[in-house]
Amino acid sequence: MGIAERKTKEKTELKALILAAARGLFLERGIEETSIRNIAEVIEYSPATIYLYFKDKDEILHELHSQGFQEMGSRMRELMSVSDPMERLKELGRVYLEFARENTEMYDLMFIAKAPMHFLEKMEEHNWSEGKVAFDFLLNTVEECIAAGRFAGHDPCGLSFMIWSCVHGMVALEIRDRCKGISNENPDIIFRGAFDAFIKIIDVL
Amino acid sequence: MGIAERKTKEKTELKALILAAARGLFLERGIEETSIRNIAEVIEYSPATIYLYFKDKDEILHELHSQGFQEMGSRMRELMSVSDPMERLKELGRVYLEFARENTEMYDLMFIAKAPMHFLEKMEEHNWSEGKVAFDFLLNTVEECIAAGRFAGHDPCGLSFMIWSCVHGMVALEIRDRCKGISNENPDIIFRGAFDAFIKIIDVL
DNA sequence: AAATTTACTAAACAGTGTTTATTATTTCCA
DNA sequence: TGGAAATAATAAACACTGTTTAGTAAATTT
Structure with a gap:
């Protein structure tokens, strides 16, 4: 052959x-x-x-979206060496934001653009496997934190989605230019301030 | 005349x-x-x-985006009657999510689509006035909470941006179809769980 | 009543994603 | 090895898109 x-x-x-x-x-x-x-x-x-x-342009965009998840996944897997789940959770947030801001076009494709999801729908594939793998990494870390006695009274899934929403929201607003003129200061400063707030809250929870 | x-x-x-x-x-x-x-x-x-x-299609989209802010603004102004800033902040989150989920196409235009911001750039208008007005309403409420002795150690601007990111993140992920297959449960349930976590965190802060 | 301004549009331009019919090349089998 | 079958690539077309230009008809002003 x-x-x-x-x-x-x-x-x-x-x-x-x-x-x-x-x-x-x-x-x-x-x-x-x-x-x-x-x-x-x-x-x-x-x-x-x-x-x-x-098949069409959407398939190309979906393929690139998958490449993005591979790259982000390898960065996330590096954090498996961090044994303390609280520390790992905070590092996860840092790495996520870092990846998003260093690869804005890729991040857009992965989490904002419509095309990759349109492709899944056309394929009648109702599971977004790339997203699920990434989310489960977060969910596992949150569950470990709960097992370690943190986040009392919180549902792991709901809290994980909230944490994800929080970091996604920051970069989504920045990528789609919704930070212009919000503050008089450098847009970078408000971003850093929001991440500081995020870390403070995680720590106090 | x-x-x-x-x-x-x-x-x-x-x-x-x-x-x-x-x-x-x-x-x-x-x-x-x-x-x-x-x-x-x-x-x-x-x-x-x-x-x-x-002038062009972007101007039409920008105009509609402004209409959306007018409508959301009138819903937000109703909350001025809520005197307790903590209560108002939580209601603000609820109203924001409610508006977003009842007017997804409008919300997309206001906070996700590129066109309205492209129009601003072409006009050499560097201030997103609609966004600033809405953000300032949130910021004022957060500052009132701080004046009432809450949110110790937090920068009001950074914390406000984080809160905004949090609720925006949720709806942005849902609108752009990034919740499919994340959880086995109804996607509505994970959303409610995330908002519950949001309220719990605000309360404990 | 004639000149001028205003309101509107048909047609074209340059681009888009995608499909079809055709050609050239390579592989297979008698 | 030579002819049939399969594969690979494309030119050209289709039905769109946002936008501009040139020209017409109507309303207004002088």
């Missing part, structure tokens, strides 16, 4: 090439400003060729 | 008609699925006419 093997290899290679080109254009020009034709031009293929490798 | 008066009245009337048509289409078909041509068809004018009343 030497030929079939080479064929599938070429297939995945061109697929990867398309994704790399798409990602490059996203990072330098933004998601909505890059078209299938732009991607085709970069990789020097016709636009129609892209449709031999991906 | 009878004629000129009538002219300006007609002008604002057609402007309002365009906005009403746009809003109607948004609510029933979504923002990205409605085009200038769709709006023109509803009001039975040519697409080009719309450009005599609005």
Whole structure:
């Protein structure tokens, strides 16, 4: 099966090439400003060729969204070495915000853009597996904190979702430009102040 | 000045008609699925006419975003009658979430969509006045709580932004479909659980 | 009544995602 | 090895999108 093997290899290679080109254009020009034709031009293929490798544009965006989760996941897994769950929880918040602010376009794709979820719906896939894996990491940490006697009276799932909402809210507001003119100070300062408040609250809970 | 008066009245009337048509289409078909041509068809004018009343599509979206803030603002002002700042803060969270979930398309326009902010940038307007008014209402309430001896050790601005992020995060995740498959339970239950956690934390702070 | 301003639109431009029909190439099998 | 079958790639078209331009008809002013 030497030929079939080479064929599938070429297939995945061109697929990867398309994704790399798409990602490059996203990072330098933004998601909505890059078209299938732009991607085709970069990789020097016709636009129609892209449709031999991906069902539609949403599938490309979903694939890149998954790449983002892989990268964020590997950063999160590094925190498994932190044994104290409270410490790990705070580090998780820090790493999450760090990833989001260093990879705004990717974060947008992962947690804000509609396209990746539209793709799931079209596939009749009702489970957002990437999101669930990440959420469960948070949930497990929160449950460990509860087992260690913290967060008395809180439902682990509800509290985890609240914590996630909190950090997501910060970056979502910043990414979509809702911090402009909120404070007279540097927008970075209000961000830091909010994260400080977050840490203080986690500590006191 | 009878004629000129009538002219300006007609002008604002057609402007309002365009906005009403746009809003109607948004609510029933979504923002990205409605085009200038769709709006023109509803009001039975040519697409080009719309450009005599609005600079571009972003201006229409910005105008509707402002309408949304007017409506949310009037709901928030009702809470001025609540004298206890802690009670008012919690009610503010409840009203915010209620508005967001009853007007998802409007909320999206106000706090998630890029278009209204793109319009501000094109106008070289660096202050998001609608957002600032709403944020200041929250900030004032938080400052009153601090004056009443609560939230010790917290910076009012940072804490306000954190509270805002928290409630925004919840609805933003839901609106952009990031709650699917997170929990086995009804997505409504996790939402309620998160809000319960929010209230508990505010109370204990 | 003629000139001018205003209100509106048909048609075009340059772009978008996507599909279809066609061509060139490669692989398979007799 | 030569002809049939399968694969890979594309040019061109379709039905859209936001927006601009040039031109027409009506209302207003002089």
